[in-house]
Amino acid sequence: MELVGSTLTATYAHPRPTPTNFLPAISTMASSYKNRFPHYSLTHSLSLPWRPSTYYKVAAITPTLAPFSKSSQGLTQSKMLPFVSNRTALFTRYTPDDWYRSNLTNYKESEMSRHSAERLRVDTSRMIQDKDQQTRKTQTDTTKNLGERVNDIVFWKSELNHEIDEMIGETNALTDMKKRLERALAETEGPLQVAQECLLHREKRMGIDLVHDDVEKQLLTVSFHNSLTREWGT
Structure with missing residues (x-):
């Protein structure tokens, strides 16, 4: 689709260049956590942080009157859960690839909407021009026909007036002849x-x-x- 004075394909329709991913790769992000938290496999229950029951299951402990420090002496560092803020970062719902794919989908949909709107605008503009030309042509033809009809009416009006004048003259002549005949009859x-x-x-x-x-x-x-x-x- 092209407009007068500019080429849309030069601006919008070129193949999208390979995007530069400014976010680190997943392997790099995973490697960044090695120095902070020990690696351990996540269970199915821990992979759903948006479920309220998950937090209760993770935080469930046996009630005791002993100090909290003693109750946690049996836990090793690999079994201890990270803080909530760190755990939320680990249990995010989407990856950068998901985010990129979502944005790419939105971009494609917006491009399709823009192209559809552009086609609609061009079609509407062309339809307006066609209707304007058709209206002007119809107006010109109608004006021409009306002018011809007016000229015909004026011509026939003059012809009728001429015939009326001739009929009036003949009527006057017949009236004079009738008077002459009446006088001759009287004589x-x-x-x-x-x-x-x-x-x-x-x-x-x-x-x-x-x-x-x-x-x-x-x-x-x-x-x-x-x-x-x-x-x-x-």
């Missing part, structure tokens, strides 16, 4: 009445005078055309 009212009146008076003729001549044909034609014109006007 045909006089000739129609004259033709009908002439036909009415011609019906008053008697005998041979009731002839169907050209004058009557023309009067009927005028009356018929005027009647059709009035029907169309209504």
